Every structure is written in structure tokens, then in C-alpha cells.
Amino acid sequence: MATTLPPYATTGQKIWYYAFRVFCGLVFFYLIFPILIVIPLSFNAQDFFTFTPEMLRLDPEGYSLKHYKDFLGENGDYSWLQAFKNSLIIAPAATLLSVSLGTLAAIGLSQPHVPFKRQIMALLISPMIVPLIITSAGMFFFYSSVSLQGTMAGVILAHAALGIPFVIITVTATLSSFDTSLTRAAANMGADPVTTFFKVQMPLILPGVISGGLFAFITSFDEVVVVLLVGSAGQKTLPWQMFIGLREQISPTILAVATILVVISIALLTTVEMLRRRSEKLRGMSPG
């Protein structure tokens, strides 16, 4: 395969070149189409999940903000808004917990001589690998026995555990390229460990910490199974509401919610990408 087609390419090479690109184009389409399709569909004036003839004619009559108004509770049903509010309590709290504990542990694990490093890493990353249904069933049994089941604290604790692998992965990756002589230099000049951490190390690893935090946030913000089992009616989150809505009677408000979530993920992706480039630039890895 070549990046550009040379002028002397044979017909066979040309066919191969274009076929390859068309195939990749189709895969990209497959990747992005389902996500983008929900956006126009969410403005449907009807309660349908497909394009109405009015929409295809681009008739303004065919479009409306009806589903968004339903989301905001204009039809008197505030369950979506309440779920959104719960999500906005649970996700940041869980993120805070996993980022603070995770960053500390990642710094510990990045020291040169850590006993059982591999085992500890394997343990800390396992919440990402163990199927959610197993984690949630276990959490249901255990949290019930310590009366955390059905409480906000229980759900936050559970989500924090799920977010930890992401914080550990991103922060240790950032720390692996961190020049430890900087902390030694700071210590040499009389800074105590706490000052060194906040003035020297933290600013440099901050991009990694933030992207780890965003991963942890989206993990909690998107999580259903744990909430279904560990939570109760008081902890209904947005994904819970969507899951129930999709399983029982599929309500078109889901389209509006999906669009809002797509916008949020675009914002998060942009932030993470910007942070990544910034940290690469800081470390002199990329000219951009």
C-alpha cells in the first residue's frame, strides 16, 4: 500500500488502491453514521424513529423541539430532568474520588523500586476487565450487607471503583515520561516533598490527570448495570432512564437525550485531544 499513487501504477494497482480506500471509507461511515443519525432524528415533529416525508422535503413543519421540551419536563414529567440531576451528582463525586486516590497511587507506582508492582497494577486495572454484571452482582450482595445498597454513597463508591483503572492508566502513562531529576532538583534547592509535588510535578502531569478524570467521569456518566443493581429509585441516572425507556416502551425523548449526550462526548473528546497535544508539546514529542 502506498500513501499516494505513483504515475506509473498499473491498472491492477489503481483498482487495489481505490478499492482499499473505498472499503476504509465505508468502515468510517459505519463508525460514525449511527452516532450522527440521531441528531437530525431528534428534531422530528412526530413520534417516529425514522425520517418522515416532511423531514425529507426539508419542510420546517417536519421539525420541532418537541422531544427536547419533553426532556425538560414541559409535559409535566420531570423524570428525565431528575435523572440528569442525579447523574450530575454521582459522576463528579465518583470522579473526584477516583482521581484523587488514583493519582496518588499512580505516583507511588511510578517510583523506581515498587515491590509487587505488576500484581498491584493488575489488581487496580481489574475493574475495567471484570464484566459489569459480575461486579454489580457482587456489589449488590456486599453493599446490602453493609447497608449501602440503594444509597447515593453506594453508587458513588461503586462508580469510583470503576473509574480507577482509567485514572491509573492515563496518569502512569504521563508519569512514564516524567523526568524525575526535576523533583530531585527541586529537593536540592530546598523544596519539601509537598511543595515539590504541587509546584513541579503536578503542573507537568496535570494533562494526564485531567484526561484520566474525564475518562472516569464518562465511565460513571454512562454506566447502567451497577446503578440498576446497587441503586434504587432514588438514584435513577440518565443511562438508567434511557435503558428502561429502551427496554419497555421506547419513547422518542431518548433521541433528544442521545443528542445531548453526543454533544457532551464531542466536548469531552475535544478537551482530551487538546490536552494530549499540549502535553506532547510540553514534553517535546511533537512539533505541532
Place this chain on the structure above:
Amino acid sequence: MADTTTDGPMLAADGTPLKQSLARALRRQKIRALMLTAPLLVFVLVSFIMPIGSMLMRSIQNTAGTEYVPDILPNVVAELEGWDPTTGELPSEAAFRAMIVDFKAAFENKQHTQLGRRFNYETPGMSSLFRKSGRKVSRMDVAEITDAKAELIDVDDDWGNIQYWATIKANSGYYTSSYYMAAFDAERTIEGVQMKDPDQRIYQKLMLRTLWLSGLITFCTLAIGYPVAWLLADLPLRTSNLLMILVLLPFWTSLLVRTSAWKILLQEQGVINDIWIALGFSDRLSLINNQLGVVIAMTHILLPFMILPLYSVMKTIPPSYLRAAKSLGATNTTAFLRVYFPQTTPGIGAGALLVFILAVGYFITPELVGGADGTFISNRIYFQFSTLGNWGLAAALGTIMLAIVLLLYYVYDKLVGIDNVKLG
């Protein structure tokens, strides 16, 4: 050593031998590293490992409600000890008498229905026997009864069913293997442990289906992810960064959004079927609530987990290798098969294992688009858990699945190394 005036060990500034001083510094460093990690380890232990442990315990504990079965039926357990169900004779008069005593106590604590439900998992029919006998047995007075066996059978003929008594005897310990037996489609009969009829072996079927569909999905992601990763690794950085967004956006988009998008696209009155009809076909395709729907949706959802590791491996292969192979006379196919492909196998291993591990445990997507024949073992666990309330069986199935996943995780760690997991 150049310095001949000192023949003792080298000393550090404070006068201790240098070796000792260094060892102490190293020890301090190790302790500091562990101290930094300790809070998180404790947190993970409490919030994650102990829950998993309690699930493992659930799968072997013989409980009805919150109490162990032998604690609810202490006298019956003692009396049944010497009884052998294979003789074909009912237990002794004393055992029936003990049953009346224990049953009355259980009725008082409102445990008899839970007890019935517990035995019903092993032998259907026992739940209704315990429920129906409740009030009548509770009115009996053991002191006045001369023939407990006749009295009890008079309440319900099923008390004379030897299979029921055998079930009680088989499940009279604090721990039981019966949930695992059920999870492997075996059952305990009077003659011993036997496999169920082939058409009743639902869990084996479900486990095989989960593994087969996960394998198929892994293959699909590899088949369409490999060319894309190659293209991305081959294009100039500026273009590939742009195209990478198309891979990363799905990765960042909520799983529920993607699943609901597929549900909307694939349904009978959905966009894809509308296009299909508009193209002139007369029959609507059934794309959802079957295995096809699960494969389409899950391949889409897991594709980034295949492309990203493949991309990071392909990025490290210098393009000059392929050119060198070709200039030495290799055809395109030979150059690919013998030079490029072997170098990408670490990426294939990493991506395939990750996708497979994630697919095996999937719950939401099969639940929403899988219908009846596209469900995974996770869905059955959830069903046992939430609808049937058979927590022991749910825990046993979960433990089996956990063992499979941990085995794959171990292989992944050996092959790829967990510290090499990359996100985005």
C-alpha cells in the same frame, strides 16, 4: 580498590557503612511508594474485591432468605443423617416429627416460603408444598401426635414423595455445590448426580453461544479494523489525526446512545429498512432482536478497541520494510504476508484479546437488541438475579464467567502487559 589507607567498608557521610545506608534508602523508597498506593488499595479492596468475594461466597452458601438452611431445620438435618434415600423407603417417624417441629418454628419466623423456594430450585413443586402446608402444619401439636408420618402426608400427599426428602437431605449442609451443578446443567437425583436431558441444557448452550458470538464479533472487528488501522498508520499525521476523530468519537460516545441508535436504525420501521424499501425491495429485513443485530451493533461498539492497539503497533513499523521486500522481488501478497503481517501480530493479539474479553461480559447491547436468541450469559445472570431471585445460581454463573475472563486477562497480561493498555 585504589584507596589503600582504609580497609574497612566504605562509609556514608553519617558514618554508617555505605551498603547499609543505601539499603535503608531503598527500603524507605519502597515504603513510600507503598504508602502512596495504600489508600487506593484499601479503597479497591473494600469497594471492589470484597464485593467479588461476597459473590463467590454466595455461590456456595446454602441459604434460604438470610439464614442458612441447617439453622432453620436443625432437627430435620439431625434426623435425616442416617437415612439413605436409595433404599426407596421414606425417612423415619422421628424425621417427620422433627419436620413438624422445625416447620412450625420456620412458619413463626415467616421463613417457610423462603425455604420452599430454596428447595424448589432443586426440585420443582416444593415451593407450593411448603406454602400450602404452612397454616395446617403450624396448628399441629407434636405432643399429641402419635403418627407424625401419617399426619403430615394427610396434610399434603407430597410429604410422602421420597424425592422431596432426598432433596432436603442433599441440601442440608451450610455449603452446597448444587448451584454449580445447575450452572453446568447437572441435577441431583436419587441415583446420584446426572446431566440433564440434552434439550434442557440451557446454560451450556448459552455459554457456548456467548463464546461463539464473542469470537465472531472479535473476528469482524479484526477483519474491518485491520485495513482501517493500516490506512491510519500509513497516512500523513495531519490526515490520520483528522480521521482518527471518526474512531475516537464512537469510543467516547455513551454506550447507550450507540445501542439506542442501532435499535432505532435496525428496527422494522427504522431508517435502514425504509431505505431498503425505497430501493424497491418488498420485504422488510429482520435485523433486530436476533443474533445478526447483536453482531452488527457490538462490532460497531467494540471496533475502536481493535483499531487503537493495531494502530499503535503499525505506527512503529517503518514503511521502508515493505519497500525493501518489494525491491527484492516480493509480490505485494508475499511482502504483506511475510514482512508486514508478522510484525502486526502483537497488535492483533492485544486488540483481539481486549475485544473478546469485553464482548464476553456484554450485557446492555444484547439485552436491548438481542431478542430471544441473541442474549449472552450476562443477560441470563441478570434474569436469574432480578426476576427469578435465584441469587445462588446467578452467583455460580457469574463465578464461572469470572474464571473465564480472569484466565483471558492473565493471558493478556503475559502477552501484552497491562501497563501497555492505551486509551485514545
